Amino acid sequence: MSIKWRVSLISIGTIAGITLLFTMFIYFSLSKWMMEQQDHSALTSALHIALAYPGNIEQGSHNSNEKSQSWLSQFDTKNQTFYIIGLDGKTVASLGNTFGVLPHSLALTRTQKGALAHVNVRGHAFVRIILPSHAESGKTVAWVISYASTDVVQAYIAALVRVLIFGSLLALVLAGLSGYVMSFVALRPITDIIRRMRHMDAFSIKGRLPHDSGRDEIAELSKTFNEMLDRIRKTIEKQNEFIADASHEFRSPLTVIEGYINLLDRWGKDDPAVTERSIGAIKKEAARLRRLTNGLLQLASLANVQLESMPCDAKRVIEEVVLQFSEVFQRNIAFEHPDEAVMTEMQSEHLHQVTAIFLQNAVKHTLEGQEIAVRISRRKGGLLMIVEDKGEGIDQEHLPHLFDRFYRSDRARSRSTEGFGLGLAIAKEIVGLYQGEIRVVSEKGVGTAFSVTIPDR
Structure with a gap:
């Protein structure tokens, strides 16, 4: 996989992780805040009704229901339904009927241990609140059952989820595209370096990579590579000089040996003086060759010698x-x-x-x-x-x-x-x-x- 694709995938993965954490934070924090605001508003309205009921209703009077409806209307809230249940189980008063008749009974007040609960009734979500209404003596005179619809809040949360998902996907696409474009722009000098390196002469090493006076990694890479080419060029030149010098040193004694051998072969075999002189010269040149070979072998062996600490x-x-x-x-x-x-x-x-x-x-x-x-x-x-x-x-x-x-x-x-x-x-x-x-x-x-x-x- 090329670096450009790796950078793109890394960008996508990084943005995906950040986006996921950010989306979860937004979703949970906003949804919790909205539900808490909804619960607080519904609880406040139900509490006001429970506190106001004993002062506005004369228990046992024949017109108590009318009084209930007259003062209860001031607490009318959109998407919220109230029921006041007497101790005899009868509905003393009610307010709001947007969602029709909702469950309310004296038995419901006895079975519910908590004052606030989230329930679903006929496909609608509600915050149900059950509170007792106390007289000045502290005696319970009635029960207030409140249903506050959370459909709007749930719709807002659902819309928020859709927006967050769409935004996250869009961010991932943009991250991938931007990562690919940025990597293409950032790595273009490296691509040019690779192209130039492929067209370099492996033997003469005459080409050099262009580099400016900047201090970024690309300029440093070009500068370091050119320095390496200079060292390689010097090494090759020394190697060529070494081969030429070694060939010259070997050629001189070999030429002498070959000359004396030809001399012996032509007419020196019958001349003891020529034979003796030729053998002496051949032995001398062979000794020179041996010394030269030993010197070269020693130079080669020094490159791999293992040093031991021996004072x-x-x-x-x-x-x-x-x-x-x-x-x-x-x-x-x-x-x-x-x-x-x-x-x-x-x-x-x-x-x-x-x-x-x-x-x-x-x-x-x-x-x-x-x-x-x-x-x-x-x-x-x-x-x-x-x-x-x-x-x-x-x-x-x-x-x-x-x-x-x-x-x-x-x-x-x-x-x-x-x-x-x-x-x-x-x-x-x-x-x-x-x-x-x-x-x-x-x-x-x-x-x-x-x-x-x-x-x-």
Whole structure:
């Protein structure tokens, strides 16, 4: 179901619930008020007659009925009938006969426990009131039976019900139409966004969604979607660059291997010198391919690595790496550290690899006798490691690209061709696993300093 229909149904359901509650409130409150007003009016008239009867009738006189009719006429009310019943059961007086003779007897006064009741007589609704008429001595001298018709009130209530039902249905129809129209107008920008998205190029992602400077949800959606497209575009560009660089790196050793194999196949099989030289070159290029493949596999595996909280002594791990590089490369590498242990939550193998990458980079950039130093300390709840060399330095234009995969520059990286430009990229991925940060400061002809910060988790 589309959002427009859902909004319409929600509008109808909401208005239906509100209308039902409002209709019930109007019906019950008005009907109760009208019936109460009718009951009060009928009760007041009957009470006046019951109070006035003893003073206007001389009991036992021969003209009592005439007196009754003369004073009783002032209480004549439309749609209301009165009967005055004597204690002997005879009708002393009556007033009003719109509905014909209605039930009235002395026995009726004895069987009714309440003074007011709603009754139906010959298809008409009445409020029946039975009240005693007392003399000044407090003695009951007669009974007043009053019938007040409620047909008009019931007709008003019935008309009210019809109006409320019709109004409720009309409100529901208008709510549905207005909900559909409002949802159509409100969702029209989203429909336009969907249309534009369907016509976008899935590969180049050149299109962008229009958005104004407003702060509504539609403008925010368009802005966020465009930002996502920019990130996807950059990712695709980096992926294409990675594929091109990886293909280039693989093509060079494969071309060398293929060339030496063809050389052996043509005439080198009978020449021991050519065979030996070819086998050596093939072994060297195969080793390069192995190192390149291992680097790529490691970059891929870092995306899914599961970190374990295993604190290690950074001073001990880094000291081992410094000692290894000092012995292997015959370099004097200074190691500055606190006297106490420097603990970090970085796994020891990751710390070992990051340190080795930066030291290897420093060795490549320096000549024998040039200074290389490693310093560690605890700063702001984390580990700070600085690897600094006094080598050739890096041009400022290359600094933003140092951690890109396969990035190599003769001026910025190494004079040799053994590297693939993956070391610093791997170091950045490892440090990123621990929400760490790498900063580099370099000046051409002065040296380079890499600082690594590993926060405590």
